[in-house]
Amino acid sequence: TPAVIVDQQAEKKGPIALFLDQFKTDLLPQPSLQELKETPISIFNGSAQVGSASAMAKFLKTKDFTISRVEDADNSNYQNAIIRFSPDKMKIAEYLADTIAGIYPLVERAPTATDSGEII
Numbered sequence: 001t002p003a004v005i006v007d008q009q010a011e012k013k014g015p016i017a018l019f020l021d022q023f024k025t026d027l028l029p030q031p032s033l034q035e036l037k038e039t040p041i042s043i044f045n046g047s048a049q050v051g052s053a054s055a056m057a058k059f060l061k062t063k064d065f066t067i068s069r070v071e072d073a074d075n076s077n078y079q080n081a082i083i084r085f086s087p088d089k090m091k092i093a094e095y096l097a098d099t100i101a102g103i104y105p106l107v108e109r110a111p112t113a114t115d116s117g118e119i120i
Contacts, residue, residue, distance in 0.1 A: 031092045033064055039092045040068030046078030056100075063099050080106040087111050 031039075041060060045053035057067045081104040085093035090111070097107045 029091060031095050035092060036064045037066050039089055040066050041096070042069040042071070043067060044071055044073035046073035046076060046082075048076045060096075060099070065096065065099075080104055080108055082108045082110055084110045084112050 043053045043056050043060075045051075053070045053072070057070045061067060081097075081100055083093050083097055093109060097109060101107055
């Protein structure tokens with residue numbers, strides 16, 4: 001079961017990290033607002049920190065993501081973010097991964113066999 005954990009205390013980025021962010025922005029196509037609107041995101045709190053999924057939902061809404069569900073995960077010992085998506089939503093999943101990359105030690109990507117248009 002997927003988990004998204006929030007730590008809003010992200011450190012300031014140095015010049016190399018800022019350069020790499022710009023490099024990724026230039027190379028990776030960003031989804032349109034319409035694509036973001038049509039792709040609901042479910043967020044599951046897989047940490048022991050109460051309210052972290054709600055905080056992540058609030059953060060992602062400021063980035064124009066559409067949030068469909070905010071719930072607890074199956075357990076509370078996840079260390080990393082896991083993004084589950086159908087192959088046709090890969091562009092949005094990568095954009096989501098880039099958006100939260102500075103918040104987590106690792107953002108795992110897990111394509112699913114389902115044809116659901118939702119990203120978890």
